Amino acid sequence: MIATHPHSRSVLITGASSGIGAASAHRLAAEGWRVFACARRAEKLERLAEQEGIIPLVCDVTDADQVRAVLDEVSEAGGIDTLINVAGGALGTESVAEAEPEDWRWMFEANVMGTLNTLQAFLPMLRAHGHGTVLNVTSTAGTVAYEGGSGYNAAKFAQHGVTGALRLEEAEHNVRVLEVLPGMVHTEEFSAKRMRGDAAAAAAVYRGVEDPLSADDVAEVIAHAVSLPHHINLDQITVRPVAQAAHHKVIRTG
Template identity: 65%
Template sequence: MTEETPNKSAVVTGASTGIGEATVRALRKEGWNVFAVARREERLATLAAETGAVAIPADITQDADVAQLLAEVTEAGGADTLVNIAGGARGTDKVGEAKTDDWTWMFEVNVLGTMKLTRAFLPMLRANGKGTVLNLTSTAGLVAYEGGAGYNAAKFGQHALTGALRLEEAEHNIRVIEIAPGMVQTEEFSLNRLGGDRTAAENVYQGVENPLTAEDVADVVRYAVTAPHHVNLDQIVIRPVAQAANHKVIRKNT
């Protein structure tokens, strides 16, 4: 734990599973007060019981939920760090077969959800004097690939939002961090993207030696937000060694 971490407080979205859940655990181990945010109340309650985090069920795409979340965090003493992890992908269709509902969902969760949470909490972060916003994007937001257009577009949007935010908030001493993971094997990401087809989801990682885990990414998040405040890790790209690029993945025994 660094000298700056005592009494630090973070809002972490997407906390019911995967990288969000792992981030809550990582920050709680550092002694942070953590507000764990997600839609699934039962999973949040279990996480809170195990870690001591404060569970706040909310849908980040809904204005009323965001307002209630802000009110509850304010009443509980506020936060100096916002960790936007909630997001996801739906479908692998090419543009010619794109499903509007899938694209709409991806933009609402990845881009508009991030915007709504950040907009709501910026006054609190500015008032703190040493605020941090960390956005989890993706390597899909840096390089496009076939069958990824909807997710590419959403994550490119979130990436652009993050860059603009950094420029706008530097004068308020808010550091803005982007972490862009590549291939991460989590409980639900590929399963949700592929419509619940477990076999197809498992095939995404077939033959890949040591894909990243949620804990790997959460450890990078922890490091980024616990570094001294004058240290801003603008953008961190993290991939497994087996994934040299989005289009080059080494698969063994396949």
């Protein structure tokens, strides 16, 4: 059970139209938070906003101008004390020798530059609040490299590095910086996009794995982390299914 914060809490969640972002929006809104749900796809956001407490904001976080427009809307609505960066993704499983540079550019824009844009826009607000929180959802791919993961590894290693530097820089402003590093999470879109719409290849990622994590599982961890008293900083939370002991060891049955 997540403890109820004694005061009203407000959060901006990027990548909120599906997967971990959407699950986190639902979870925090159910816990009484005011949730600004930010994503590119208006139709998915509108369905998400059917839940009380969720305010949809259409925005591509790789576009700094759009992020600044969201900042204006959030400011007019009273601001936030918490920023959760979920937007990102993987594209392709090619080796370094065969990788498409455009795929790498997309991954850096989505995972790294999108995070930078929201941080630069909202850090002044979080500092002014006095008890601000940033939580970046990175990946275990940001700490351990693996074959076929080079582009995603590179982007997530970069996002992981940004998060570590940010924690050092913002401590003097009493902004706590948390990082959640999920391992194998079975969501409806992540592997499908990575495999360029090849449903069979996407399904094979999870075949035989007993109880891979769900988006709701990760959302539970996120909600717990940001709901703790502000002086408690969970620097890095690695979360994996039991069947995934490490990147190189995944138990598959059948």
